[in-house]
Amino acid sequence: MKIENSVIVITGAAQGLGQSMALYLAAKGAKLALIDLDNDKLSQAQSLCEQAGSPQVATYLCNVAKEDDVSDVFNRIVADFSAIHGLINNAGILRDGLLLKQKDGEFSKLPLSHWQSVIDVNLTGVFLCGREFAYHAAQLGQPGCIINISSISRAGNMGQSNYSAAKAGVATLSVVWAKELAQYGIRCNAIAPGFIRTDMTASIREDVLAKMTAMIPAKRMGEADEIAHSVAFLLENDYMNGRIIELDGGLRL
Numbered sequence: 238m239k240i241e242n243s244v245i246v247i248t249g250a251a252q253g254l255g256q257s258m259a260l261y262l263a264a265k266g267a268k269l270a271l272i273d274l275d276n277d278k279l280s281q282a283q284s285l286c287e288q289a290g291s292p293q294v295a296t297y298l299c300n301v302a303k304e305d306d307v308s309d310v311f312n313r314i315v316a317d318f319s320a321i322h323g324l325i326n327n328a329g330i331l332r333d334g335l336l337l338k339q340k341d342g343e344f345s346k347l348p349l350s351h352w353q354s355v356i357d358v359n360l361t362g363v364f365l366c367g368r369e370f371a372y373h374a375a376q377l378g379q380p381g382c383i384i385n386i387s388s389i390s391r392a393g394n395m396g397q398s399n400y401s402a403a404k405a406g407v408a409t410l411s412v413v414w415a416k417e418l419a420q421y422g423i424r425c426n427a428i429a430p431g432f433i434r435t436d437m438t439a440s441i442r443e444d445v446l447a448k449m450t451a452m453i454p455a456k457r458m459g460e461a462d463e464i465a466h467s468v469a470f471l472l473e474n475d476y477m478n479g480r481i482i483e484l485d486g487g488l489r490l
């Protein structure tokens with residue numbers, strides 16, 4: 238796929254990795270449909286992408302966990318751009334906690350609400366957006382590419398029953414969709430990042446960050462632009478399909 242003038246949809250695009258990916262693709266001349274729930278940050282991201290060189294940027298408020306919202310927003314995107322070529326399923330949330338916790342002799346359980354909210358956004362949201370993208374791309378008869386953002390946590394990370402399960406599901410969906418959608422010219426891959434430097438990780442205490450970094454063979458955290466670079470590679474390489482790129486500095490060997 239040639240990125241220039243292709244219409245790329247990015248969920249969770251208002252900040253963090255989503256915004257970094259949007260800016261990287263904007264500099265390559267992509268047309269961008271940015272999805273998030275924060276209108277102010279979406280507007281800022283739109284301005285930055287326009288300044289970076291995108292010929293067309295539109296923003297959409299959408300809760301990716303709600304079927305009607307997702308269906309409506311993809312209808313609007315196709316109407317606004319008259320095409321759809323790529324989807325980056327990036328939106329996600331964290332609600333970390335141990336399955337069972339003991340304090341002062343008392344036990345507490347991971348709340349169902351913490352499980353369900355993460356599954357709804359991080360897994361069901363990926364399913365809904367991927368389904369709508371595939372539906373419209375196939376109807377338009379256009380080749381396309383889906384990139385799902387998984388995580389190193391898909392292998393299982395203590396305190397992340399919900400997140401790990403969702404990200405493992407996201408990786409598996411990528412393989413299933415690659416097999417199912419190839420007949421329509423639609424590819425699907427995933428990226429599983431390790432520890433990446435973002436606004437969220439910037440709030441972690443320096444001593445904790447130092448311990449995290451020491452575990453990484455590369456001896457540093459990844460940069461958001463390195464994820465974006467891999468996104469561009471997956472979009473551009475038409476033979477790459479059904480694979481998960483583990484971008485973690487060698488942490489998961």
